[in-house]
Amino acid sequence: MAKTNTSTNTPEQSAGSIVKARVLVSCVYGEPNDVVDLDDELAATLGDVLDTNPAAVAYAESIQKA
Secondary structure, X not given: OOOOOOOOOOHHHHOOOEEEEEEOOOEOOEOOOOEEEEEHHXXXXXXXXXXXXXXXXXXXXXXXXX
């Protein structure tokens, strides 16, 4: 008899937490001042290109609305 996956977690739920980040430089994640959603563990390794500080994210979101 074949095993079935009885897990109710999706791959997204199994991954780390998702955080919003402001893109600081042109890169594969976007252009400066874009706001992106990334895995928190990945974002932590990209401090030179992303800023996860809530104030930085709020600023980027505010200038996108202007």
